[in-house]
Amino acid sequence: MFEKIPDLIDPVQCAEHNRRFKGAVKQSDLKRLHNQLVRSDGLIEVDIVFRRHPKLKSPMFILKVWTLLCLECQRSLEPFMYEVGTETSGVFVQSLALAEDLSEDVEVYELPDGKISTYELIEEEVLLAIPMVPKQDEESIAWRPGLASEEPEALQEEKPNPFAMLQQLRT
Numbered sequence: 461m462f463e464k465i466p467d468l469i470d471p472v473q474c475a476e477h478n479r480r481f482k483g484a485v486k487q488s489d490l491k492r493l494h495n496q497l498v499r500s501d502g503l504i505e506v507d508i509v510f511r512r513h514p515k516l517k518s519p520m521f522i523l524k525v526w527t528l529l530c531l532e533c534q535r536s537l538e539p540f541m542y543e544v545g546t547e548t549s550g551v552f553v554q555s556l557a558l559a560e561d562l563s564e565d566v567e568v569y570e571l572p573d574g575k576i577s578t579y580e581l582i583e584e585e586v587l588l589a590i591p592m593v594p595k596q597d598e599e600s601i602a603w604r605p606g607l608a609s610e611e612p613e614a615l616q617e618e619k620p621n622p623f624a625m626l627q628q629l630r631t
Contacts, residue, residue: 465506465582468575471552474510475519481578482507487527490583496590498539499530506582513551515561518571520551525585531594540596544589550581 463483473479487493487500494500504527513520526545533540550567562568569576 465508465578467577467579469578470575471510471519471521471571475512475521478509478511480507480509485579485582487529490579490586493583493586496587497530498532502528502530504582504586506578508578508581516551516553518551518553520549520566521581522547522549523581523585525582527586529586529590531590533596534593535595538596540594542590542594544586546585546589548585552576 463481465481465483465485469479469481484503484505487497487502487504490504504525507524509522511520512518524547527543529542529544530539531542532538548567549565550569551562552569552571554571556568556570
């Protein structure tokens with residue numbers, strides 16, 4: 461079973477001790493994410509590692525998250541499962557000017573005076589992974605009554621020809 465991830469941590473202390481937190485967070489505990497979901501009864505698997513950045517000597521982290529989200533398809537308005545699996549890294553700096561030399565794939569955060577919320581880091585990553593317009597793959601949309609599933613030729617064969625009467629007058 462997964463361990464519970466602590467909500468508040470000190471990034472400096474975690475980086476000094478090379479702390480790693482591996483566990484799960486309930487989707488329902490993340491309020492902004494909860495508002496985006498049809499159902500929020502799942503878990504988010506989390507693996508977060510803290511250490512010192514080799515160049516800046518500032519605290520940094522590597523965050524991996526994986527979850528299945530129940531979103532509403534904007535085509536069919538039906539709920540569907542959307543898989544999120546992402547990895548990001550970030551560094552905490554005293555001044556944003558120190559981070560100008562970092563590569564673009566590293567997120568930069570100002571170092572807080574106290575503790576940070578790991579839940580906010582996790583929630584931000586999951587929210588960024590949700591598409592702006594969630595839609596299910598066309599192959600996975602199941603047939604429902606009322607959806608046009610017949611071929612156009614089949615529909616034409618069933619309807620009587622409106623010009624059949626004119627054919628009889630012509631002869």
